Amino acid sequence: MLALPDSRSPISAMVPAVEVLSAEKIFPDGTRALAPIALTIAQGEFVTLIGPSGCGKTTLLKLMSNLLEPSDGRLLWWRAGYDDMVSRGRRVAFVFQDPTLMPWARVAANVRLPLDLAGAPRTIANARAAAALARVGLGDFARHFPRQLSGGMKMRVSIARGLVIDPDLLLMDEPFGALDEFTRNRLDDDLVKLCCERKLTTVFVTHSIYEAVFLSSRVVVMASGPGRIFATLAIDEPQPRPASFRNSAQFAEYCRTLSALLAQASQA
Amino acid sequence: MRRLARSETAVSIIAPTLVGVALLLFWEAACRAWSVPVFLLPKPTDIAAKLLADWPTLLSALGRTLRVAVQAFVAAIVLGTLIAFLFVQSRLIEKSLFPYAVLLQVTPIVAIAPLIIIFVKNTQAALTVCATLVAIFPIISNTTLGLRSVDPGLINLFRMNRAGRLQTLLRLRIPSALPYFFGGLRISSGLALIGAVVGEFVAGTGGRSSGLAYEILQSGFQLDIPRMFAALFLITVAGVGLFVVMVGLSRLTLGQWHESEIGADR
Numbered sequence: 001m002l003a004l005p006d007s008r009s010p011i012s013a014m015v016p017a018v019e020v021l022s023a024e025k026i027f028p029d030g031t032r033a034l035a036p037i038a039l040t041i042a043q044g045e046f047v048t049l050i051g052p053s054g055c056g057k058t059t060l061l062k063l064m065s066n067l068l069e070p071s072d073g074r075l076l077w078w079r080a081g082y083d084d085m086v087s088r089g090r091r092v093a094f095v096f097q098d099p100t101l102m103p104w105a106r107v108a109a110n111v112r113l114p115l116d117l118a119g120a121p122r123t124i125a126n127a128r129a130a131a132a133l134a135r136v137g138l139g140d141f142a143r144h145f146p147r148q149l150s151g152g153m154k155m156r157v158s159i160a161r162g163l164v165i166d167p168d169l170l171l172m173d174e175p176f177g178a179l180d181e182f183t184r185n186r187l188d189d190d191l192v193k194l195c196c197e198r199k200l201t202t203v204f205v206t207h208s209i210y211e212a213v214f215l216s217s218r219v220v221v222m223a224s225g226p227g228r229i230f231a232t233l234a235i236d237e238p239q240p241r242p243a244s245f246r247n248s249a250q251f252a253e254y255c256r257t258l259s260a261l262l263a264q265a266s267q268a
Numbered sequence: 269m270r271r272l273a274r275s276e277t278a279v280s281i282i283a284p285t286l287v288g289v290a291l292l293l294f295w296e297a298a299c300r301a302w303s304v305p306v307f308l309l310p311k312p313t314d315i316a317a318k319l320l321a322d323w324p325t326l327l328s329a330l331g332r333t334l335r336v337a338v339q340a341f342v343a344a345i346v347l348g349t350l351i352a353f354l355f356v357q358s359r360l361i362e363k364s365l366f367p368y369a370v371l372l373q374v375t376p377i378v379a380i381a382p383l384i385i386i387f388v389k390n391t392q393a394a395l396t397v398c399a400t401l402v403a404i405f406p407i408i409s410n411t412t413l414g415l416r417s418v419d420p421g422l423i424n425l426f427r428m429n430r431a432g433r434l435q436t437l438l439r440l441r442i443p444s445a446l447p448y449f450f451g452g453l454r455i456s457s458g459l460a461l462i463g464a465v466v467g468e469f470v471a472g473t474g475g476r477s478s479g480l481a482y483e484i485l486q487s488g489f490q491l492d493i494p495r496m497f498a499a500l501f502l503i504t505v506a507g508v509g510l511f512v513v514m515v516g517l518s519r520l521t522l523g524q525w526h527e528s529e530i531g532a533d534r
Contacts, residue, residue, distance in 0.1 A: 102440070104522075105443075
């Protein structure tokens with residue numbers, strides 16, 4: 001069969017995973033969190049949203065997760081509305097800023113939760129939860145309670161819970177913001193491998209320039225008052241990136257460019 | 269670590285016991301030294317002797333008091349939890365009914381008890397109603413607070429996973445409410461006993477006899493002070509017993525995960 005180029009996108013054969021079509025968000029108290037935004041995230045892309053505090057990064061992410069509805073404009077997921085997309089069997093996972101674990105449930109039960117809520121059979125759910133935990137390197141901690149784990153481990157559990165439903169779209173809201181740099185780098189390394197292996201479409205919010213450059217295929221720089229897209233920066237480096245990418249000259253160059261863009265964005 | 273924890277437990281048992289024994293010895297010695305008359309302040313040994321001598325009547329009185337307290341406690345748990353669930357269904361329901369729950373709480377039980385005893389013919393049932401009225405409020409307010417105090421992040425997580433109302437209730441709201449619920453139970457178990465005893469006093473003055481409070485009342489009339497102390501001692505033991513059971517239950521349920529049951533060093 002002949003592959004026809006997609007007339008709607010500049011990249012041939014690009015499948016749009018999330019399309020934000022002039023979506024704007026005004027909260028009931030009158031705060032204009034987002035000016036109309038246009039953004040298309042292609043399937044398999046790793047996009048990072050970065051920008052000064054209060055520029056609407058989290059709001060945009062919540063729109064993409066359907067936790068919030070736009071005041072105007074709309075969003076499409078795989079060219080369908082959210083409910084249609086879900087009924088076609090696609091899954092969206094959200095990893096929050098905090099681990100957001102249930103303190104009364106053991107690690108395995110926390111990871112299994114999305115499957116339990118969907119009514120999956122117990123044996124299948126257990127097997128998939130164990131696999132997800134193994135993937136984040138916590139295979140031995142299934143019987144622990146969240147309080148027995150360190151901050152980084154809790155965050156891994158939270159990621160395992162996102163992965164357990166085998167998502168098509170992974171949304172992460174500053175998941176490693178509270179962790180020390182060493183732990184953060186290690187988790188970033190794992191995340192890059194994971195997303196690449198499973199060809200996950202990922203949208204990631206961060207405050208860290210280094211993290212954004214290391215992880216993303218494209219960085220979206222946002223400005224505030226009201227929240228809007230200021231610039232985008234493509235990071236044209238092959239995925240998955242080795243940890244040594246952080247020490248390369250290109251990495252430093254990308255960081256410099258991004259840092260300059262961010263400085264402009266916060267003055268704009 | 270473990271050894272240290274064990275010696276810590278030992279200290280927390282031995283130290284108060286020593287204080288208690290010392291106080292009793294001082295009491296006994298003081299009464300003997302100044303030869304205080306029994307009808308003013310009996311010696312601990314007098315009280316113990318009375319307790320042994322009147323054991324059968326006192327025990328059955330304790331049984332009746334405890335039965336009222338436990339019945340009332342159970343009724344307060346069942347009704348209080350149901351009302352709390354009703355409250356969290358809608359703010360309107362809570363707003364319309366909560367003032368009446370407060371009204372019930374602030375009206376002294378001693379003032380309502382005579383009415384209840386007139387309205388309800390069976391003495392035991394009347395006393396149970398009194399004690400329930402006293403014990404129910406902490407359960408309503410704590411459980412309502414608990415059912416509402418759910419981590420908003422977890423609520424979002426449940427929404428993202430399209431959890432139904434019942435799933436959210438069973439898997440999220442109820443477990444989140446448990447620590448608050450048990451806090452309510454501890455307060456309420458003590459109040460149920462207080463309610464039972466107060467009810468018995470009111471009923472006793474009206475000539476309807478039941479329980480330890482009536483024994484105290486009667487012993488007062490007869491100037492049998494050691495018997496008063498013996499009954500008082502049994503009420504205290506009953507209260508401590510209820511409290512210990514509640515603490516144990518709470519530890520059993522929350523022990524593995526909740527901060528209130530886990531030492532800071534673990």
